[in-house]
Amino acid sequence: MDDGYGRDGRQDFIRGAKDIAKVVKKQAGKKVGRSVDKMADEYTKRSYKRFEEEDDDDDYPVQQSQDGDGYYRNDSRANDEEGGHSDSTEGHDEDDEIYEGEYQGIPRAESGKTVPVDGIAPQAQIRDLAQFEAERRKDQEELAQQYETILQECGHGKFQWTLYFVLGLALMADGVEIFVVGFVLPSAEKDMCLSEESKGMLGLIVYLGMMVGAFLWGGLADRIGRRQTLLISLSINSVFAFFSSFVQGYSSFLLCRLLSGVGIGGSIPIVFSYYSEFLAQEKRGEHLSWLCMFWMIGGIYASAMAWAIIPHYGWSFQMGSAYQFHSWRVFVLVCAFPSVAAISALTTMPESPRFFLENGKHDEAWMILKQVHDTNMRAKGYPERVFSVTTIKTVKQMDELVDMGEGTAWHQRWRMKLADLFNQVWSNFMAIFSPEYRRTTLMMMAVWFSMSFSYYGLTVWFPDMIKYLQKQEYSSRTKVFIKEKVEHVTFNFTLENQVHRNGEYFNNKFMNLKMKSMVFEDSLFEECYFEDITSSNTFFKNCTFIATLFYNTDLFKYRLINSKLVNSTFLHNKEGCMLSDFSDENSAYMIYFVSFLGTLAVLPGNIVSALLMDKIGRLRMLAGSSVISCVSCFFLSFGNSESAMIALLCLFGGISIASWNALDVLTVELYPSDKRCTAFGFLNALCKLAAVLGISIFTSFVGITKAVPILFASGALAAGSFLAFKLPETRGQVLQ
Numbered sequence: 237m238d239d240g241y242g243r244d245g246r247q248d249f250i251r252g253a254k255d256i257a258k259v260v261k262k263q264a265g266k267k268v269g270r271s272v273d274k275m276a277d278e279y280t281k282r283s284y285k286r287f288e289e290e291d292d293d294d295d296y297p298v299q300q301s302q303d304g305d306g307y308y309r310n311d312s313r314a315n316d317e318e319g320g321h322s323d324s325t326e327g328h329d330e331d332d333e334i335y336e337g338e339y340q341g342i343p344r345a346e347s348g349k350t351v352p353v354d355g356i357a358p359q360a361q362i363r364d365l366a367q368f369e370a371e372r373r374k375d376q377e378e379l380a381q382q383y384e385t386i387l388q389e390c391g392h393g394k395f396q397w398t399l400y401f402v403l404g405l406a407l408m409a410d411g412v413e414i415f416v417v418g419f420v421l422p423s424a425e426k427d428m429c430l431s432e433e434s435k436g437m438l439g440l441i442v443y444l445g446m447m448v449g450a451f452l453w454g455g456l457a458d459r460i461g462r463r464q465t466l467l468i469s470l471s472i473n474s475v476f477a478f479f480s481s482f483v484q485g486y487s488s489f490l491l492c493r494l495l496s497g498v499g500i501g502g503s504i505p506i507v508f509s510y511y512s513e514f515l516a517q518e519k520r521g522e523h524l525s526w527l528c529m530f531w532m533i534g535g536i537y538a539s540a541m542a543w544a545i546i547p548h549y550g551w552s553f554q555m556g557s558a559y560q561f562h563s564w565r566v567f568v569l570v571c572a573f574p575s576v577a578a579i580s581a582l583t584t585m586p587e588s589p590r591f592f593l594e595n596g597k598h599d600e601a602w603m604i605l606k607q608v609h610d611t612n613m614r615a616k617g618y619p620e621r622v623f624s625v626t627t628i629k630t631v632k633q634m635d636e637l638v639d640m641g642e643g644t645a646w647h648q649r650w651r652m653k654l655a656d657l658f659n660q661v662w663s664n665f666m667a668i669f670s671p672e673y674r675r676t677t678l679m680m681m682a683v684w685f686s687m688s689f690s691y692y693g694l695t696v697w698f699p700d701m702i703k704y705l706q707k708q709e710y711s712s713r714t715k716v717f718i719k720e721k722v723e724h725v726t727f728n729f730t731l732e733n734q735v736h737r738n739g740e741y742f743n744n745k746f747m748n749l750k751m752k753s754m755v756f757e758d759s760l761f762e763e764c765y766f767e768d769i770t771s772s773n774t775f776f777k778n779c780t781f782i783a784t785l786f787y788n789t790d791l792f793k794y795r796l797i798n799s800k801l802v803n804s805t806f807l808h809n810k811e812g813c814m815l816s817d818f819s820d821e822n823s824a825y826m827i828y829f830v831s832f833l834g835t836l837a838v839l840p841g842n843i844v845s846a847l848l849m850d851k852i853g854r855l856r857m858l859a860g861s862s863v864i865s866c867v868s869c870f871f872l873s874f875g876n877s878e879s880a881m882i883a884l885l886c887l888f889g890g891i892s893i894a895s896w897n898a899l900d901v902l903t904v905e906l907y908p909s910d911k912r913c914t915a916f917g918f919l920n921a922l923c924k925l926a927a928v929l930g931i932s933i934f935t936s937f938v939g940i941t942k943a944v945p946i947l948f949a950s951g952a953l954a955a956g957s958f959l960a961f962k963l964p965e966t967r968g969q970v971l972q
Contacts, residue, residue: 372631376908376972379593379629384970386605386625387516392523393612396514400523402585403507404530405578406470410503411534412571413473415831417442417493418699419542422827423564428486440928441490442497443692447924449501454917455661457502458910462510463587465502465913470579473499477572481565500575501924504900505916512904512912513590514608517970521849524904525897529842532893534574535835541570543828590971594910596630631910661914668907668915676906679963680919686956687862687899688923690949691892693930694869697945698885699830700938705878706826710753766791770810830882837886841893849901853967855960858898862957865892869950873942895956905966 417438425435449469457465473496480492508524515523545567589608592601602625609623668677716735726745732752739759746764751771762782769789776791779799790810841861849857868888874880907915934945 375629375631376594376910379631380970380972382629383590383593384517386628387514389624390605390609391612391616392516392519394615395608395611396519396523399511399514399585400527402578402581403511404527404533405574405581406466406503407507407527407530408534408537409470409473409575409578410500411531411835412538412574413442413446413477413497413500413534415535415538415542416477416568416571419538419546419828419831420564420568423546423562424489427484427562427564428489430486434486438486438490438493440931441494443924443928443931445494445497445499446501447921447928449498450505450917450920450924451501452498452917453502454505454913454915454920455665456657457506457509457913457917458664459657459660461587461591462506462513462913463582463585466506466510467579467582469499469502469506470575470582471499472496473503474572474575474579475499477575478569481568481572482561501920502917505913505920508900508904509912509916510588512971513588513909517968518850520905520971521854521901521967522846524901525842525846525849528845528893528897528900529839532835532838532842536832537574538571539828539832539835542567543832545570546828590909593628594631598628598630601630602628664911664914665918668911668918673907673911673915676963677915679959680903680906680915681922682959683858683899683956683963684919684923685926686952686959687892687895688926689930690865690869690952690956691896691930692927693934693945694888694949695834695885696931697934697938698834698881698888699827700935701942702826702830702878702881704939705881709878714753771795830885833882834885834889837890838893839890841890842897845894845897849898850967853965854898854902854905855963855965858895858902859957859960861891861894861898862953862960865895866950866953866957869946869953872946902963902966905969905971906964908972 421430421435421438424430424438428434430438453465453469456468476492476496476499480489480496483489483492508527511527512520512524546564586604586607587600589601589604592598592604605625605628606623609621610619613619613621667673710733714733714735716737717739718736719738720736721740721742722744723742724744726747728747728749730750730752731754732750734753735755735757736759737757739756741759741761741764743763744761744765746766746769748768749770751769751774753772754774756776756779758777759779760782761779761784764781764784765787766785766789767787769786769791771790774791775795775797776799777797779796780802781796781799781804782802784801784804786804786806786809788808788810789806792809793806845857845861852860865888868884868891871887872884874884903916903919904912930948933948937944
C-alpha cells in the first residue's frame, strides 16, 4: 500500500534526519541548555518543508493526528513506535555517549505539539505552565491520600520511636543553645573584660544566628532533603560550638557563637517536618507534642551541667597570661555533646520518603517505606507480613536544565549550580506568599510574632527581675560608717557591702583580702599598704592617698574616682576587668536553679498538650493556652519577692508551652510537603527576630516599672489568641 511519499523517499528522509541528529549531538558535547532533541526536531520540520517544495511532481496526502495537536505523514508516527530506537525519542544510539544533563527524548504527539522554547508565544508559555501546575497539584492530592494509606499499613512502632529519640537529640541541642551564653556570661565577662554593651550583644547574637539559620536551612531542606540538610546544620553547630570553648578574644567568641547559632537554627523547622512525614494522621499531633519535650530536656541538661561545672574554678588551666581555659569553657564544650550525638544517630536513619516522592524518586521512597513496614512488623511479632504496596504516586517534575558549556571551569560550574539552587529556594519561598497561601502565611506570621515577642521577652525579663530584687535586697543590708578613724590595723579578712564616708586611715595594712561592693567616699589614706587585693564593685570616690603603696592589686586608677595620689606607687598590678555588677557563687547558683525550675515547669504542659492535641484540636489548644497565658500575665504585678517571681515564671512557662506545641503542629500541617520546611523556617526566623525585640524592650524596663512589660506581653498574647481562631483547623486531615 502506497503511503504517499513512496517507500524509498520516506526511508531516505528518515535516514538523513538520523544522521543529522548524530552530528548535532557530537558537536553539542555537554551543552545542555538547549536539548539536542529539540535541535533535531527543528531540523525535521525544516526538512519536511524543503522535501515538499522539491517534489512538486507528486501530491503527497497529509493525515492529521487523532488528537489534533500536530500533523504526521501517514505512518511516520508508527515508524517511530515500531522502531523503538531513535535519537529523537531515546536520546542516543548504541554508539553514542549520553551527555551529562542531556534531555532524554521529546514528547510524543499525545503530549501536545513540541515547539522550541525560544519560539513559544507568551500565551502558550502561560497556558503550559498553568497546565503543569494543575497536573502537579492533582498529583500531590493523589499522593497525599495514598501516602496516608501507606503509613497506616506501615503502622506506628519501633521505627518511629527510634526516629523520635534521634530527632529528639537535635531538638535537645537547640534547647541547650538558648541557655549556653546566659550561663557563661557571669564568668566569661571576667576573662574577656566585657562591657555592658558587649554582654548585651553576646546575649542576642545567638538569636540572630538562629534567625539566619532557620531561614537558610528551612529553604534548603525542601530542595536537597531533610536528613542531609539537618546533618549539615548540626555539623556546623558542633564545629563552632567546639571552637568557641577554646578561642580567647571577645570577637572570636562572638563569631563562633553566631555561626553556632546559624547551624542550630535549622533544627526546629527540619525536625518537626521530618518527623511528621513518618506519622499517620491519628498519631501526628500527639507524637509531635511528645517530641517537644526534648527542648525541655535540653534546658534541664544545660542547667544541670552549668550547676555542676562552672562554679568549680579548679577545673581550669592557663598558659601564661595569653591563654586561659576556665571551667565555663568546659561547660561550653560539654554543651556540644547533644549535637554530636544527634549527628552520629542521624547517619543511621533514612531520608524522608515523602521528600523523595515529591521529587519523583519512586524507588528510593518505596525502599524506605518498606523498611519502616518491616521494622515495625518484626518488632510487633509479625515478620511474615509483606509490604503490599507496589506502586506509589510521584509528583510531576519540571525539567531544570542549566547551560554550563563544554569548556566551563569547575568553579564556574559550582557557581552556576549554587545560583540555580538559590533561585529554586527563593522561588519556593515566594510561593508561600502566592494567593493560595498568602492569607495563611500572614496570619501565621502574626501569631508566631506575638507568641515569641511575649514568651522570650518575659522569660528573659523574669531572671533579670530576680537579679534586680536580689540586688535591692543586698543593698538594703549595706552597712554605713561615717567619720571613723583607724590607725595601725591590719585587715586580712573579706570586706563586703560597706560604705565608708569621711574616714581617716593611718598606717593601716590591707593584705590578702577580697573587697566586694565596697565604697570609700571623701576619705584619707596615709602611709597605708595594699597587697594581694581582689575587688569587685569597689570604688574610692574623692579620696586622698599619701605615701601609700599598692602591690599586686587590681585597684587600678579607674577605681579611684576624682581621687588624689601624693607620693603613692602601684607595683605589679593584677590584670583584670572592672566588674561593676554584683556577682558571687550564690547568685550564679540561683541563676542555674531558676532556669532549671522554669524549664522543668513546662513538663505538665507538655504532657497535657500531647494527650489532648488530637482530641480538642490544634486551634483550641493554641487559642486556649494563649488566653490563659494572657490572664496569668496580670499576676506579675504581685511578684514583689524573689520566691513570687520564681513561682510566676514556672506558671507562665507551664501554660505557654501548650501554645508552642499547637503552633508547631499547625505549621507542619498547613503547608504542603514541598514548601513545609521553607515556611516553617521562615516563621521560625521571624520568631527569633521577635525574640530579639522582646528581650531588648522588656529588659530596658527592669527596675523602672512592671506595668509596661505586663501590658506588652498580655496585649501580644491576646492578639495572638484572637488571630489563632481565624486559622483553619487541621485535625483529622491528611498531610498535604
